[in-house]
Amino acid sequence: MPELPDVEVFRRYINEHALKQKISDVTVNNTGILKNTSVSNMKKALKGKVFSRTSRRGKYCFLETNGEDTVVLHFGMTGNIKYHENGTPLDDHERVRFHFENGNILSFVNVRLLGEVRLIKDKDSFVTSKQIGSDALQLSYNQFRQLLQRRSSMVKSMLMNQNLLSGIGNVYADEILYQSRIHPKKNVKDLTESQVKKLYTMMKKVTETAIKKNVDAGKFPHSYITHRREEGEKCPSCGGTLEKIKVSGRPTYFCPKCQEE
DNA sequence: AGTACCACCTGACGGC
């Protein structure tokens, strides 16, 4: 799940439930999820502190504290966030639990262990060291156009390149390209000015719509294909059959009729 | 520079 819209929804959920509550403990179910830190470091850094605010860049979620440390969450291919009322028994997939003095718990859920939890001092240097591109929602049209300049790659690969712009993953890349009526394998150097413009507009629109709909694909507009990622599904525009191919190794759905190469 | 392939993990699903 966790692409930009999903992470943004998690972030808002955390804002709604888990800010300004004193942290009493941190427990870790599987230490493999911790990167560059340890359970004892986590406890030491967070006990007695509160999460003061959250932020996000691409698929990374930052939980800033009133201390020196910031918790970084990345979900990998699976995962979500859950705020528990007091006394909820531990589920196997809850990898890290932040316990609050009021008895409630903020839980980092991660089925496959591809996600990670970190502790950092400085967000900017983290972003720099990881070379995380500008957030897709923050990018201006001019910046977007700059990114495409003198570049030669398949448009879907470009959208998913987190070093260029961050937040777009496999599913939303397909939706953006479908809404833009651009073939996923089209080379960015062959895009017309109006296609670039369309791509940018749809990137924003699809992302914002997904957030507005709380990333519930069932509530997405009928004209979307995100909830149609299965063999044999029909294109909501032309009624033809959606095709499944691989692009940079990832399963890709598109309409061969509406998105000509 | 861009792409293909593999690895990291676990769970769900279809075929036998």
Place this chain on the structure above:
DNA sequence: TGCCGTCAGGTGGTAC
């Protein structure tokens, strides 16, 4: 029922 291969909304490394 159970085993097995395949696949999955991400990222990082390697090799061409």
